[in-house]
Amino acid sequence: MNDQLPKPRRGCGFYGCITGVVLLVMMLGALLLGWYYVKKLVVRFTDPKPMELPTIQMSPAELAQAKERLASFQQAVREHHATKPLTLTADELNALIASGGEQGFKGKVYISLDGDQLKGELSVPLQDMGLSMFKSRYLNGSATFNLSFRDGSLSVTPQTIQVRGEPLPEIYLREIRKQNLAFAFTNDPSAAALLKGLEEIQVKEGKLVIAPKEP
Numbered sequence: 001m002n003d004q005l006p007k008p009r010r011g012c013g014f015y016g017c018i019t020g021v022v023l024l025v026m027m028l029g030a031l032l033l034g035w036y037y038v039k040k041l042v043v044r045f046t047d048p049k050p051m052e053l054p055t056i057q058m059s060p061a062e063l064a065q066a067k068e069r070l071a072s073f074q075q076a077v078r079e080h081h082a083t084k085p086l087t088l089t090a091d092e093l094n095a096l097i098a099s100g101g102e103q104g105f106k107g108k109v110y111i112s113l114d115g116d117q118l119k120g121e122l123s124v125p126l127q128d129m130g131l132s133m134f135k136s137r138y139l140n141g142s143a144t145f146n147l148s149f150r151d152g153s154l155s156v157t158p159q160t161i162q163v164r165g166e167p168l169p170e171i172y173l174r175e176i177r178k179q180n181l182a183f184a185f186t187n188d189p190s191a192a193a194l195l196k197g198l199e200e201i202q203v204k205e206g207k208l209v210i211a212p213k214e215p
Helices: 012-045 060-078 090-098 170-176 189-195
Strands: 086-088 109-114 117-125 138-150 153-163 198-204 207-212
Touching: 060 086, 060 090, 060 189, 060 207, 086 090, 090 109, 117 153, 138 198, 153 170
Parallel strands: none
Antiparallel strands: 086 207, 109 117, 117 138, 138 153, 198 207
16 A cells, blocks of 8 residues: 655745735736726726817907906006006906916816906916826816915815716825916016015906005
8 A cells, every 4th residue: 555645835925925916916906996996987087088168259359358358557666656456357367367367278278257256267288287297188177266365375276066967086186286377477587576566356246356555
């Protein structure tokens, strides 16, 4: 009768290897599931192209008048002359932005002023809003904005965003709130010098009110 050979005992290394393989498979599964979820959100809340913003409702003569008022106000502030606060309607703002007078906003936002609130339509490349992983994708929707002006520094940040009637997930909104849409404008040397001569910028009674410092 042949003696049965004893089965080799598996050491701790064998079971540790098996455990490692199982954990690796679980991690890969979680990554794939997470990527699938992110991809669904990208398709759901972003677009491959910018959306067409509303058409500006202002005649060339009205636009020329708005530009003249803005230029006169800017000149008075830069030369430290006494001048009244400049008030601009939403139509005037949108016309000035569309004409290329406001850096950083053209083609990205259409403003509406509701009481003391700044609202608008938004069409911005996600890489411009701190989400570089979504390169070549656009955030198209409606938004409310927080406008802040202090010590010559202007900040315009989205607070709520809806895309096709759905609120943007908070995980992405938190990152977007860190982005200042007025960054390009405030970092222009000429604009920065002008902002230093202002006392206040606010939305009041459906208009943007820009108050100069006393000369």
